[in-house]
Amino acid sequence: MTHRNHLVFLGLSGFPIGMAAIQRQRLIAKGLIENGWDVTVVCPRATHPENVKLKRVGRFEGIVYVYLFGPQRNKNFFIRNSQKLVAPFKEFCLLQRLKSKKGINAAIVSNRNSFTAAIKYRLVSWLLRFKLLINLVEIYKDREQTPLLLKVNDFFFNNFGLYFFDAFLPISEHIRDSFARFNKKNELIPIITDYDYINALPVITKREKPFFLFCGSASYLKSIRFIIEAFSLVKDREVELILVTNGSSAEMEVIHALIANKALKNRVIILKNIPEEELYSLYKTAKALLLPMFNTIQDTARFPHKMAEYLASGTIVISNPIGEVGKYLRNGKSALLSNVNDVIAFSEKMNWIMDNKNQVKEIAENGTVISRNNFDFKVLSMKMSVFLSSI
Known part of the structure; x- marks a missing residue:
């Protein structure tokens, strides 16, 4: 059976409601659908209040979205933190099913340049055999009043992060030039609107x-x-x-x-x-x-x-x-x-x-x-x- 091209978005929760990052994700997906792709957005965390009426699995403007634990944020502290521990395993199982049913050509990671996420998703993409890209919209470097752990993350991502990806999507020439030393394929996708x-x-x-x-x-x-x-x-x-x-x-x-x-x-x-x-x-x-x-x-x-x-x-x-x-x-x-x-x-x-x-x-x-x-x-x-x- 021949599958349509299928792209998965990973690492960002909130779809289809949210500010710039979510809207960029939505419009890229919407454009790809018009060009014959299937798109699935995987939301690893429940982020919305109870009054936001979204299904756990739904479709918005032709884009399929899946919340691993449902869209509404649980009020129980223990449950929320348990979900964080289970999320990587549950996400992998979901991707495995998607790969089996629809195939996965590529995945785009959007998660504020997390080094640990880069390692995790590289392992997943290697096991399931799909290409891995990252959407780069900012450079996190020399930020004021930044906690030590974030500074450590910024250092490792800026110096080693792109080795874990097959390609990247910079929003600006400055970002593209800053990561050119990794010799990765890239396509500049500027700000995007409807x-x-x-x-x-x-x-x-x-x-x-x-x-x-x-x-x-x-x-x-x-x-x-x-x-x-x-x-x-x-x-x-x-x-x-x-x-x-x-x-x-x-x-x-x-x-x-x-x-x-x-x-x-x-x-x-x-x-x-x-x-x-x-x-x-x-x-x-x-x-x-x-x-x-x-x-x-x-x-x-x-x-x-x-x-x-x-x-x-x-x-x-x-x-x-x-x-x-x-x-x-x-x-x-x-x-x-x-x-x-x-x-x-x-x-x-x-x-x-x-x-x-x-x-x-x-x-x-x-x-x-x-x-x-x-x-x-x-x-x-x-x-x-x-x-x-x-x-």
Whole structure:
């Protein structure tokens, strides 16, 4: 019996609900299905609260997903830790069944560059005879306030991790070049989005006052602090700032303190856990979407998933020419790119937007073209399919 090509995603839980990593996984899978592949997402951990109604085994947009222990996180500490111990064996048995029934051509690992996971999945792929790839979206090196065990993991992964894989999928040229010494096959898959889906969504909310918007985890405190400082310098006192963010109580306390220190309580709105349709509606009606980047190893290497969504929404983006952002976008042509780490320059871009509506519209439209031509999953899926078939 001849099987269709079959790809399995490993190491990441939460599908189909989640932020950048899950959405990247979803869109790669969706594109491969359109090119004749079968795709299965294996979720090794139960991550969702009880109110999230997902089946243990289900299908989303044609993508089969399997939770080893069901999607809802168990409240019992002992049971949760028992599941961690059993998970590798249960995952291997599942992959063995999939290999027998459908065949497995390749698996993509997405797990924040874990060295121990690299060893584990190399052993599994060797026993079951399929190719093993890793999705690389960041470089974890010289991170501040990093626990010792994570530093040890980073050292071993950065120096030896790719020896355990047949190929890798870097999100940026910097990541590709950083791991070139391993001489592994690779295919650069940048940020990825569903342009037609975003474009078709209607505007369902309109705010009375104009606003700038940032969307991202509260863990990006450096970015949020920078944005609040820049916004405090904006001349138009009627414009608002919306922060779509969520995080730990400590992180949120810091953000509220930053707002209070700048006397911006009446002009900065914090939203969290809003429906996707409302979020995209805010994207489309904002004066500008904000995404500051800094001259660090992490920002140079990464390429924020949010940038693809921002550009696809048709709203102008203010950012900095760091890494892939500077490669794809041009200041005054397809985005507004400010001097790096310059709060005053960033705020001047915000002021310029309020006074130049016609030019803003043209730049935003050019940014949308960049997104559609370079980041849409339909554009990238054929390249991905050909690459997987070649390894």
